[in-house]
Amino acid sequence: MKKFKETKSIAAYIDRKNIDTDAIIPKQYLKAVTREGFGETLFDDWRYLEPGNLGDDHSQRKKNPEFFLYDSKNTNAQILVAGDNFGCGSSREHAVWALMDYGFNVIISTSFADIFYNNCFKNGLLPIILDPADIKKIIKNIEKKNNVFIVNLEEQLIYCDDFKIKFKIDSRRKEVLIQGIDDISETLKLSDKIKDYENKKIIRTPWNSND
Amino acid sequence: MKKTLYDKLWDEHHIHTYDNGYSLIYIDKHLIHEVTSPQAFEGLKQAGRSIWSKKSIMAVPDHNVPTKMRENGIKDPISKIQVDALNKNCKSNDLLKFDLEDIRQGIVHVVGPEQGIILPGMTVVCGDSHTSTHGALASLAFGIGTSEVEHVLATQCLLQKKSLNMNIIVDGMMPDYFYSKDLALLIISKIGTAGGTGYAIEYTGSSISNLSMEARMTLCNMTIEAGATTGLVAVDDKTINYVENKPYAPKGKDFTEAKRYWKNLISDIDSVYDKTLNIDVDKSSPMITWGTSPEMAVGIDENLPDLNDEKFSSKRQDLKNAFSYMGLKEKQNVNSIKLDKIFIGSCTNSRIEDLRIVADIVKNKKVAKNIKSAIIVPGSGLVKEKAENEGLDKIFTKSGFEWRSPGCSMCLGMNDDKLNEFERCASTSNRNFEGRQGRLGRTHLVSPATAAAAAIHGHFVDVRDI
Numbered sequence: 001m002k003k004f005k006e007t008k009s010i011a012a013y014i015d016r017k018n019i020d021t022d023a024i025i026p027k028q029y030l031k032a033v034t035r036e037g038f039g040e041t042l043f044d045d046w047r048y049l050e051p052g053n054l055g056d057d058h059s060q061r062k063k064n065p066e067f068f069l070y071d072s073k074n075t076n077a078q079i080l081v082a083g084d085n086f087g088c089g090s091s092r093e094h095a096v097w098a099l100m101d102y103g104f105n106v107i108i109s110t111s112f113a114d115i116f117y118n119n120c121f122k123n124g125l126l127p128i129i130l131d132p133a134d135i136k137k138i139i140k141n142i143e144k145k146n147n148v149f150i151v152n153l154e155e156q157l158i159y160c161d162d163f164k165i166k167f168k169i170d171s172r173r174k175e176v177l178i179q180g181i182d183d184i185s186e187t188l189k190l191s192d193k194i195k196d197y198e199n200k201k202i203i204r205t206p207w208n209s210n211d
Numbered sequence: 212m213k214k215t216l217y218d219k220l221w222d223e224h225h226i227h228t229y230d231n232g233y234s235l236i237y238i239d240k241h242l243i244h245e246v247t248s249p250q251a252f253e254g255l256k257q258a259g260r261s262i263w264s265k266k267s268i269m270a271v272p273d274h275n276v277p278t279k280m281r282e283n284g285i286k287d288p289i290s291k292i293q294v295d296a297l298n299k300n301c302k303s304n305d306l307l308k309f310d311l312e313d314i315r316q317g318i319v320h321v322v323g324p325e326q327g328i329i330l331p332g333m334t335v336v337c338g339d340s341h342t343s344t345h346g347a348l349a350s351l352a353f354g355i356g357t358s359e360v361e362h363v364l365a366t367q368c369l370l371q372k373k374s375l376n377m378n379i380i381v382d383g384m385m386p387d388y389f390y391s392k393d394l395a396l397l398i399i400s401k402i403g404t405a406g407g408t409g410y411a412i413e414y415t416g417s418s419i420s421n422l423s424m425e426a427r428m429t430l431c432n433m434t435i436e437a438g439a440t441t442g443l444v445a446v447d448d449k450t451i452n453y454v455e456n457k458p459y460a461p462k463g464k465d466f467t468e469a470k471r472y473w474k475n476l477i478s479d480i481d482s483v484y485d486k487t488l489n490i491d492v493d494k495s496s497p498m499i500t501w502g503t504s505p506e507m508a509v510g511i512d513e514n515l516p517d518l519n520d521e522k523f524s525s526k527r528q529d530l531k532n533a534f535s536y537m538g539l540k541e542k543q544n545v546n547s548i549k550l551d552k553i554f555i556g557s558c559t560n561s562r563i564e565d566l567r568i569v570a571d572i573v574k575n576k577k578v579a580k581n582i583k584s585a586i587i588v589p590g591s592g593l594v595k596e597k598a599e600n601e602g603l604d605k606i607f608t609k610s611g612f613e614w615r616s617p618g619c620s621m622c623l624g625m626n627d628d629k630l631n632e633f634e635r636c637a638s639t640s641n642r643n644f645e646g647r648q649g650r651l652g653r654t655h656l657v658s659p660a661t662a663a664a665a666a667i668h669g670h671f672v673d674v675r676d677i
């Protein structure tokens with residue numbers, strides 16, 4: 001898995017709450033059987049003025065000039081700041097793949113939906129939860145100065161010229177991102193314990209055993 | 212210590228606690244469909260890993276499948292690739308799968324309980340957020356992403372942090388034409404789509420005891436729309452009667468033994484919840500969503516929100532966006548909303564009881580002329596067969612509905628069933644997000660009864676008045 005240590009970039013801000021994973025990556029692109037190439041269709045319905053499908057040449061589609069990521073001040077932003085409850089709805093991990101493929105490494109919001117939040121850490125995307133007051137500070141900076149922000153995971157700090165903000169993250173999640181840990185390898189280290197559990201299960205709840 | 216149902220399910224499946232507060236929990240059943248599994252199988256193969264427990268898996272294609280002219284196969288070549296990949300992965304690993312031609316095929320969350328593959332006390336996962344459905348059987352069930360699908364394939368476990376406990380106590384007599392779908396929308400309109408984030412929600416109270424198993428599945432299904440990945444209802448006689456004699460359920464002495472265990476799957480008296488919410492349904496009205504989030508819902512006898520209302524001050528912009536997308540005006544009367552399409556189906560509302568409710572309302576009536584298409588999509592081949600044995604299909608087609616084959620259909624528009632731009636639909640599905648049923652399509656979430664009444668009138672009506 002991709003490691004995350006630090007990101008240095010301007011931040012793009014979208015003033016919307018409850019951005020659902022259907023909006024992040026619409027259903028027609030879920031027909032892919034790989035994890036790559038979803039960046040071109042990130043926020044597809046908002047980004048293009050005409051419908052698109054998997055396999056289309058998206059560079060030929062008519063763009064929505066008002067879409068926030070087409071605003072020149074957001075070009076190459078690797079940090080996305082969004083409203084409450086980001087990533088709600090469908091469990092599709094394609095949403096995380098699309099955000100990362102587009103170039104985002106950090107998403108900042110007051111809250112994330114549980115499944116989306118979980119999916120981020122399987123792919124090296126850092127979701128940061130901040131208080132509304134801290135988010136306001138960042139938005140104000142984006143709107144007035146468009147500073148470059150530095151997000152450092154080790155220090156759990158977001159810096160810009162004007163201020164620094166400390167963020168919380170649980171120690172395990174932090175370790176996973178910094179070291180790019182493969183959860184499956186970690187779990188397989190406990191194979192004996194899993195087998196023990198299964199052996200006890202056959203006796204305790206035989207109707208619920210896969211043996 | 213007193214335990215909630217969630218605590219009991221958690222403890223029973225807990226294998227290991229790490230120093231950092233995470234736990235390894237064991238997964239009993241893994242449901243698989245074609246959309247969120249191919250990358251997981253591919254990852255497994257690339258890492259040279261094998262499947263931990265093949266017998267824990269049930270696979271069924273549902274999201275991409277056509278709901279009419281099945282005999283011609285899947286027309287869309289891209290959808291076909293995905294369904295073929297599922298076939299290949301199941302065949303090469305010798306996994307239980309219900310093919311399109313199999314009468315047991317259907318929506319994964321309808322098929323699992325129907326087959327008795329999902330039983331009380333199990334942990335159940337699927338790469339689909341509506342896995343919460345299975346909590347109706349007092350199983351700990353939740354949706355996961357594709358990487359976690361791979362994790363479960365490889366290890367039969369998941370790394371989890373325990374959720375908080377929430378108790379939603381529902382009391383009162385459910386009024387006529389107020390169903391568990393309406394109850395779910397009422398709860399979401401009160402607590403919001405993030406109200407349950409971080410919690411496992413258990414539904415308790417007299418109204419929940421009175422719900423049928425299928426109605427409980429609808430309620431637990433919609434729990435994810437309140438932000439909680441898990442919804443639960445404790446075991447009672449209805450649960451046990453439902454499970455008994457299902458094809459994959461234990462039989463004879465095994466069943467008696469299982470039953471003894473299942474009867475403990477209730478929260479201890481005086482167990483402590485982190486949050487409790489009381490709902491009284493005595494005077495509740497059927498619900499309808501008007502906006503682009505399941506929380507944007509009103510009673511069928513109410514008007515759409517007034518943006519000047521103080522309670523919307525922090526949400527005004529979101530409401531404005533929703534009105535604009537939906538092509539509606541604030542304070543508009545619900546009855547004035549005209550419809551183009553009707554969709555009755557999805558993992559939320561496609562079971563036999565749902566279809567019977569619809570049949571009762573549309574019998575000897577005709578779908579209104581302005582409705583371009585009204586489709587009824589049963590949740591599985593077995594639901595379809597049962598409905599046909601009861602003659603429901605004749606009632607539907609005589610009224611002008613199309614009677615389809617099972618699948619996710621228009622709930623998410625990954626197949627041929629979708630909304631065109633600006634079309635407005637009364638839908639018994641679970642999400643009214645922008646573009647969910649088709650780009651620029653407009654979705655109103657309702658119960659099957661309200662959808663049926665709307666089909667007959669061509670616009671929303673209070674189903675209690677007809």
